[in-house]
Amino acid sequence: MTETRKAALARAAMGAVEPLVELFLELGVTSPEAESLLRAVFVHKARNWLADRNEYGHSPSDVRVALVTGVHRNFVRRILSEPPRIAAAREQRGHSATRVLEAWYSDPRFLDGSGKPRDLAERDHEPSFYSLAAAHVPGVTPGVLLDELRRAGIVQMLTDRRVRVRSRYVRDQGISPGSVGEMGTRAAELLQTLRHNLRNPTARLFCEATHLFEIDARRLSVVRNIINRRATTFLTAMENEIAIESGKSEPGRPRQRVKVGLTVFQTERYGQRK
Amino acid sequence: MVKSKGNQKRRVARAKLDPQVSWPMDSHERVIRDTLARELLGVCISALESYGLNQRRLMELAEDAASGDRRTPATTKALQDIYWMGELISEWAESADYLDSEGRPQVIRIKGKGVSLTSLVHKFFDGRSVEEILKLGCQTQVMERIGHDKVARFNSCVMFTGNPLLTLAHSTRSVRRFLRSASYNAWTPNDPAHSLPEQTAFNAVPEEDLPEFVRVMREQISSILEMGNRWLASRATASRLSGSGKKVTIGIQAFVFRE
Numbered sequence: 001m002t003e004t005r006k007a008a009l010a011r012a013a014m015g016a017v018e019p020l021v022e023l024f025l026e027l028g029v030t031s032p033e034a035e036s037l038l039r040a041v042f043v044h045k046a047r048n049w050l051a052d053r054n055e056y057g058h059s060p061s062d063v064r065v066a067l068v069t070g071v072h073r074n075f076v077r078r079i080l081s082e083p084p085r086i087a088a089a090r091e092q093r094g095h096s097a098t099r100v101l102e103a104w105y106s107d108p109r110f111l112d113g114s115g116k117p118r119d120l121a122e123r124d125h126e127p128s129f130y131s132l133a134a135a136h137v138p139g140v141t142p143g144v145l146l147d148e149l150r151r152a153g154i155v156q157m158l159t160d161r162r163v164r165v166r167s168r169y170v171r172d173q174g175i176s177p178g179s180v181g182e183m184g185t186r187a188a189e190l191l192q193t194l195r196h197n198l199r200n201p202t203a204r205l206f207c208e209a210t211h212l213f214e215i216d217a218r219r220l221s222v223v224r225n226i227i228n229r230r231a232t233t234f235l236t237a238m239e240n241e242i243a244i245e246s247g248k249s250e251p252g253r254p255r256q257r258v259k260v261g262l263t264v265f266q267t268e269r270y271g272q273r274k
Numbered sequence: 275m276v277k278s279k280g281n282q283k284r285r286v287a288r289a290k291l292d293p294q295v296s297w298p299m300d301s302h303e304r305v306i307r308d309t310l311a312r313e314l315l316g317v318c319i320s321a322l323e324s325y326g327l328n329q330r331r332l333m334e335l336a337e338d339a340a341s342g343d344r345r346t347p348a349t350t351k352a353l354q355d356i357y358w359m360g361e362l363i364s365e366w367a368e369s370a371d372y373l374d375s376e377g378r379p380q381v382i383r384i385k386g387k388g389v390s391l392t393s394l395v396h397k398f399f400d401g402r403s404v405e406e407i408l409k410l411g412c413q414t415q416v417m418e419r420i421g422h423d424k425v426a427r428f429n430s431c432v433m434f435t436g437n438p439l440l441t442l443a444h445s446t447r448s449v450r451r452f453l454r455s456a457s458y459n460a461w462t463p464n465d466p467a468h469s470l471p472e473q474t475a476f477n478a479v480p481e482e483d484l485p486e487f488v489r490v491m492r493e494q495i496s497s498i499l500e501m502g503n504r505w506l507a508s509r510a511t512a513s514r515l516s517g518s519g520k521k522v523t524i525g526i527q528a529f530v531f532r533e
Contacts, residue, residue, distance in 0.1 A: 106489065113415065113429035114496030115489065121420075158374075160381055160420045218370060225377030226504075233497040240490055 016191060023183075027175065043069055043079045096137040097149060097170050103136040105168050116229070122146070122161040129155075129163045168232075189263060206262075214271065224266070231264045238262050318449075325442055347450070352443035355399075355410060356432050362398040362407075363416050364507065366427050379427040381420055384408065391417075391425050413437070430500060448527060476531070488530055495528045502526045 024034050046069045050060035062080070066073035104110050104117045109127050112118040123130040123142070133142035146163065149155040156164045197204045215223055242260060249255055298304040319332055327335070366372045366379045371389050374380040383390045384404060395407045408425060411417035415433040417425050434440040455470045462468045479487075506525065513521070 108489070113431050113433055113492075114500070115493035116496075118428065119426065158381065160424060162381070162420070162426070164378075221373060221375060221377030222368075222370070223377070230497055230501070233493050236490075237494055 016187075020187070023180070027180075039069075039071060039075075040079050043071055043076055047080060096140045096145060097152075097154070099137050100133055100145060100149075101154070101165065101168055101170065104132060104165050107132070107135070117165050119158060119162050119164045122157075122163055124161060186263065186265075189261075209267075212267070212269070217270075220268075227266050231266075235262065235264060321445070325438060347447070349443045349447045349450075352439065353447065356414070356434075356440065356444075358398045359407075359411060359414060359416060359432050362394050362411075363427055363430065363432075364503070365394060365397070367430065368507075381424050381426045384419075384423055384425050414440075430496065448529075451525075451527060484532060491530050495530075499526060499528065 021034070029037075043065060046065050047060060050064060050068065051057060054060065062073045062076045065071075065080070066076045069076070071079070104120075110117060110120065110132055118127070120132065121128045129146055130142040133140060133145055137145065146155065150157060152170065154165065154167050154170060156166055158164055193205045193207050197207060242262075298307050319329075322332055323329075363379075366382075372379055372382065380389075385392050387393065391408060392404050395402060395404045399407050408417070408419070411425075412419065414437075415435070416427065416429045416431075418428045420426050434444050455472060459469045459472065502525070
């Protein structure tokens, strides 16, 4: 590849890095710190990339990694001696929180007519959060569990002592090592799919988007709610269908497994005021 | 050769106006048709028997139906309140004033001006008491009382469960709609662009799988109907504003069955 073409392609790929730079600015990560982080990831990734291409799966030497990455072999050795400094994937929270959320999304007593989790009274009348917790995590004090879910931003307290669930899964809220790690995983999945499609135009993975529509900003909450409902329903349907496939395999044949999933995300761009 | 749309439309209209012309083709088809018609009547009779009607009364009603005026459906009257309740909860879920910061219907006051149940009742059930409509809303599981003075929207669809009269009226309307769609398709040329979509999926599975299937399908059905409802509501609003010509009721209905 010519130097000019390489530079043009690298410039074109910069668009993918810009949101990451914005996050670094927000976190107070300086440019040299970000560069050292990128270098560490680069070196670790290069080692894995070279090992994948080795016929016998052998790890490449530090010199070989140094040649490919352009990083001095002494730095390569130092960088490879510790894990890449990317936050670990999201940490698993309490088992009881997961169980109560699972029940809120599946127990018919706590669903509305369309199969969605309904807002619950905290304890005053049925169906209540206290009865949900008592039924599905009997050893746990409902008030303590509710406090934990509220602090994590998973449930929202409404007026009149009512509780609304906001997410089916326990995940870190705000900027934390766990949530940034999850962002990294999501971004990596998207980039891997896009890279696959660039390299394999005849065997593309699904990656499509709707048109961008301009709407009145005052209707944004309505549209967000519609997207949330439709996409959740769609993902549930896909989970059901892929789960059926995951149980199938031909007996007697060597089994190579592939992890398959689907991610849906929403985009919003603010335009000029009119 | 490219066929013109106008010709096709005329053919569909002619077939619908005069379906008897070319069918049944022969005595064999006539026998099958009569057997199927008898089966359909049998299905209707046994369904009506489950609402407490005996054979004799059914025969009297059948005679009445065959000779009477079939253009004014009794179901319209029986389901009128349900129709307006559907409009009321749609307004509650669509109007920005009635939504919270996440775009969901907020808990509202029962009485008072502005955002309240009283305002909604005044708009959709003019002249009726708020308490009466609140009671109907709770019975049909679209709303629930919060404390003494507030009410929450609980469901996006009106439920007939436990109300045999409304269920019978709803069943009658559903059967009529299904038969009209089937009849439309029966006389429409074999062209997907002109037929009304109608599909079925079924299989024999253990009885204990039913609740799981219901759970899976409820969410999907609800989502597709909600989408259809939004589409239709936006077109209905646009046509009201433009005052454009002849109106026709179109829609989609879906249900899980167990035989």
